[in-house]
Amino acid sequence: MRTKDEIGHLASSFNGMAQSILERQRELVSSQKSLAESELRYRTLIENLQEGIWVIDESAVTTYVNPKTAEMLGYTVNEMMGKSLFDFKDEEGAKLLEQRLELSRSGVKQFVDAEFFKKDGSRIYVSVSAAPLIESGGYKGAIAGIVDITERRKAEEALRESQERFRAILDNMGNIVYLKDLEGRHIFVNRLFEVVSRRAKNEVYGKTASELFTEEASKEFDENDREVLKHDRPMEFEESFPLEDGVHTYISIKFPLKDTRGKTYALCGVSTDITNLKKTEEALKKSEHSLREAQRIAHIGNWEWDMDKTFFYKSDEVLRIFGRKDADIESLADYLNAVHPDDREKVIMSSRKALETEQTCSVDARIIRGDGAERIVHMQGEVARDASGKPMRMAGIVQDITERKQAEDELKKLYRELERRVEERTLELKRANEDLAAAKTEIETFTYSVAHDLRSPLRLIDGFTILLLKKQRERLDRDGQDHLERIRASVKRMGQLIDDLMNFSFVIRAEVVTGTVDLSAIAMVIATDLEKADPEKKSNFIIDGGLSASGDEKFLRMVLENLLGNAWKFTSKKTGPVIEFRKCGEEAGMDVFCVKDNGIGFDMANADRIFQPFQRLHSQDEFPGTGIGLATVKHIVQRHGGRVWAEGTTGEGAVFYFTLKTGKS
Amino acid sequence: MAGTILLVEDSPEAVELTRNALEECSLAGNSVTVAYDGQDAIDYLFGTGRYKGRNTADLPKVVLLDLRLPKLDGFEVLAKIRSDSLTRLVPVVILTVSKLKEDIRRSYELGANSYLIKVLDYDEYQNTINAACAYWLGINQRAY
Numbered sequence: 001m002r003t004k005d006e007i008g009h010l011a012s013s014f015n016g017m018a019q020s021i022l023e024r025q026r027e028l029v030s031s032q033k034s035l036a037e038s039e040l041r042y043r044t045l046i047e048n049l050q051e052g053i054w055v056i057d058e059s060a061v062t063t064y065v066n067p068k069t070a071e072m073l074g075y076t077v078n079e080m081m082g083k084s085l086f087d088f089k090d091e092e093g094a095k096l097l098e099q100r101l102e103l104s105r106s107g108v109k110q111f112v113d114a115e116f117f118k119k120d121g122s123r124i125y126v127s128v129s130a131a132p133l134i135e136s137g138g139y140k141g142a143i144a145g146i147v148d149i150t151e152r153r154k155a156e157e158a159l160r161e162s163q164e165r166f167r168a169i170l171d172n173m174g175n176i177v178y179l180k181d182l183e184g185r186h187i188f189v190n191r192l193f194e195v196v197s198r199r200a201k202n203e204v205y206g207k208t209a210s211e212l213f214t215e216e217a218s219k220e221f222d223e224n225d226r227e228v229l230k231h232d233r234p235m236e237f238e239e240s241f242p243l244e245d246g247v248h249t250y251i252s253i254k255f256p257l258k259d260t261r262g263k264t265y266a267l268c269g270v271s272t273d274i275t276n277l278k279k280t281e282e283a284l285k286k287s288e289h290s291l292r293e294a295q296r297i298a299h300i301g302n303w304e305w306d307m308d309k310t311f312f313y314k315s316d317e318v319l320r321i322f323g324r325k326d327a328d329i330e331s332l333a334d335y336l337n338a339v340h341p342d343d344r345e346k347v348i349m350s351s352r353k354a355l356e357t358e359q360t361c362s363v364d365a366r367i368i369r370g371d372g373a374e375r376i377v378h379m380q381g382e383v384a385r386d387a388s389g390k391p392m393r394m395a396g397i398v399q400d401i402t403e404r405k406q407a408e409d410e411l412k413k414l415y416r417e418l419e420r421r422v423e424e425r426t427l428e429l430k431r432a433n434e435d436l437a438a439a440k441t442e443i444e445t446f447t448y449s450v451a452h453d454l455r456s457p458l459r460l461i462d463g464f465t466i467l468l469l470k471k472q473r474e475r476l477d478r479d480g481q482d483h484l485e486r487i488r489a490s491v492k493r494m495g496q497l498i499d500d501l502m503n504f505s506f507v508i509r510a511e512v513v514t515g516t517v518d519l520s521a522i523a524m525v526i527a528t529d530l531e532k533a534d535p536e537k538k539s540n541f542i543i544d545g546g547l548s549a550s551g552d553e554k555f556l557r558m559v560l561e562n563l564l565g566n567a568w569k570f571t572s573k574k575t576g577p578v579i580e581f582r583k584c585g586e587e588a589g590m591d592v593f594c595v596k597d598n599g600i601g602f603d604m605a606n607a608d609r610i611f612q613p614f615q616r617l618h619s620q621d622e623f624p625g626t627g628i629g630l631a632t633v634k635h636i637v638q639r640h641g642g643r644v645w646a647e648g649t650t651g652e653g654a655v656f657y658f659t660l661k662t663g664k665s
Numbered sequence: 666m667a668g669t670i671l672l673v674e675d676s677p678e679a680v681e682l683t684r685n686a687l688e689e690c691s692l693a694g695n696s697v698t699v700a701y702d703g704q705d706a707i708d709y710l711f712g713t714g715r716y717k718g719r720n721t722a723d724l725p726k727v728v729l730l731d732l733r734l735p736k737l738d739g740f741e742v743l744a745k746i747r748s749d750s751l752t753r754l755v756p757v758v759i760l761t762v763s764k765l766k767e768d769i770r771r772s773y774e775l776g777a778n779s780y781l782i783k784v785l786d787y788d789e790y791q792n793t794i795n796a797a798c799a800y801w802l803g804i805n806q807r808a809y
Binding site: 448452455456458459460462463464465466467491492495 | 679733762
């Protein structure tokens with residue numbers, strides 16, 4: 001139940017409410033006024049924004065763009081109104097847009113870069129910050145702020161391209177390139193760095209030299225790096241780095257990198273492998289050294305004259321030979337001036353000839369050294385020409401041949417002296433030969449006379465002894481007759497001795513006329529003669545057929561006469577005597593012949609003695625003989641280049657060997 | 666048929682020995698004339714010197730000529746004999762001790778008819794002389 005109070009209460013409430021409504025109304029009016037003011041403010045703001053604003057509805061149809069957006073895309077605001085977002089996309093862009101709208105519908109705010117086609121067909125790159133519009137729990141579209149990033153993007157691309165180009169260049173360089181920060185950590189390396197260090201750049205970045213390389217190498221690198229940073233300027237170092245094939249040498253150029261404010265922030269290094277260069281350089285140095293040494297030792301200097309530049313090069317040895325300083329010889333003229341005045345013309349003529357005829361000039365001349373001493377040198381030069389034949393360069397050598405020349409002169413002198421002596425000796429020898437020939441003739445005459453004069457009285461002794469024996473026989477007793485017989489025997493022996501000596505002297509002096517001698521045939525004749533002379537004696541000659549030797553027949557006949565005669569003699573008291581003549585072997589390219597008998601033999605102690613003249617082993621009563629025969633044999637064999645020896649056993653026989661050159665059959 | 670043998674020999678002993686050796690030959694009626702040197706032999710043959718007036722037509726049947734002789738040696742005598750028409754057909758037998766090939770060759774070249782060696786053994790010598798006598802004074806036919 002409602003009371004008056006209730007009514008009163010209600011009335012007062014109503015009054016209050018009315019009051020309140022009035023107030024609200026006033027407030028509303030006031031707020032509507034301020035809203036309109038606010039909207040105007042915002043619109044002005046949006047329309048003058050340097051950022052584009054783009055609003056779409058849930059179907060992606062443009063419901064609002066600010067003038068900036070229109071300007072960016074090259075449209076008017078009105079032209080853009082009502083256009084779908086897809087109208088500004090190509091097929092690819094549309095796909096991406098679809099995904100983004102999907103995200104937007106699910107309430108996701110997005111900050112992305114996007115690409116639109118402008119009215120003129122060109123592209124515009126924009127940065128987009130988009131927010132979905134959700135009302136009463138439903139998606140009503142989206143509002144996005146867009147900023148033109150075309151220029152930024154172009155700049156970024158250009159930078160990227162530039163960086164890539166930069167890396168491509170560095171990667172393809174034949175030098176090792178690296179950047180390190182101020183703590184020595186690698187922040188960039190090129191491909192060659194990777195190849196040489198055998199580490200990928202990812203392993204290298206952020207690491208210091210000591211973490212990457214040997215202690216020795218990294219220490220050297222760090223020290224050099226510190227130097228660069230300390231002096232704050234580009235510096236050059238020779239650095240070593242061990243590789244698989246040994247330690248390589250690098251030339252490293254290192255320099256500080258500075259930022260825009262000029263503050264050093266990194267160190268850059270470019271290292272070049274000069275190992276081969278170094279080796280070549282060393283080889284060159286060595287070869288230059290060798291050349292210098294060779295020149296010094298051989299006393300050979302070389303020079304070169306460049307005719308165009310009138311440049312005159314000369315090696316150190318040239319100066320040493322000439323005993324002059326570098327400045328003394330600066331042209332070919334200086335060089336020629338050092339030549340002895342008397343020889344200068346000769347040298348100049350020779351050089352001129354080389355210039356004119358393409359011949360190598362070669363001349364020996366005297367020079368005057370800086371100290372005035374005179375030396376003898378050998379000079380040789382050649383001219384190099386261009387294609388047209390014009391002389392361009394003249395090169396030559398100079399050799400100090402003073403000692404050689406002196407030695408040559410000495411040698412020549414010695415040679416002349418020798419020649420003179422030889423001549424002298426030849427003359428002496430000739431005279432000696434003539435003397436000898438005269439002496440020989442004299443000896444011959446003398447020998448003959450001796451033989452003749454000795455033999456003649458012997459003949460008379462024998463003759464008169466016989467006459468005595470025949471005519472006075474009755475007046476002689478037995479002893480007397482016996483004595484006379486002894487005289488005759490002595491005469492005979494003496495006669496034999498004279499004959500043998502004549503033979504021996506003949507063997508010594510007569511010329512050996514070499515031919516092929518049929519020894520078998522000669523031996524046969526001798527054997528037959530021996531048998532005829534003593535038909536009583538039974539003998540057995542065994543003579544091999546076909547034996548021949550190279551030699552003088554008359555002498556070889558004497559050899560066989562003596563040896564076979566001896567064998568005959570010394571087998572005379574033997575029953576069943578056998579005498580052999582055969583070839584017994586070969587020795588030193590000669591044939592060994594032997595005469596063997598089974599006679600009385602001899603003691604080997606006398607093997608050498610029997611070849612000496614007048615050496616006899618038996619008495620005349622036993623076996624007559626003169627002791628000349630074997631000496632003759634020995635002499636003949638020796639004159640034929642052979643040797644003779646004997647073997648024997650007393651009572652059993654003897655073998656006589658002699659060697660002779662094989663006869664040509 | 667007996668005739669004269671001209672023996673040219675300088676040594677009287679040698680002459681005596683040869684005379685003895687020629688005993689048999691002499692017994693056969695031959696006479697021996699001795700010339701003691703080369704010149705003597707020439708004088709005999711050509712009727713000069715001590716033989717002046719000798720009938721040179723009476724030629725010896727043989728000349729036994731030694732080579733080593735005083736005045737003129739055997740070769741010179743031989744050459745003279747062979748160079749004169751009077752004597753060139755006379756047989757000359759060289760009788761010498763020389764066995765030298767050179768002497769033998771030269772003798773024959775100069776026109777010796779025979780060359781005999783006076784060997785040392787007298788018996789052998791005797792045989793040689795006998796044979797020479799038998800041949801040159803016996804069986805050999807002369808031109809005169």
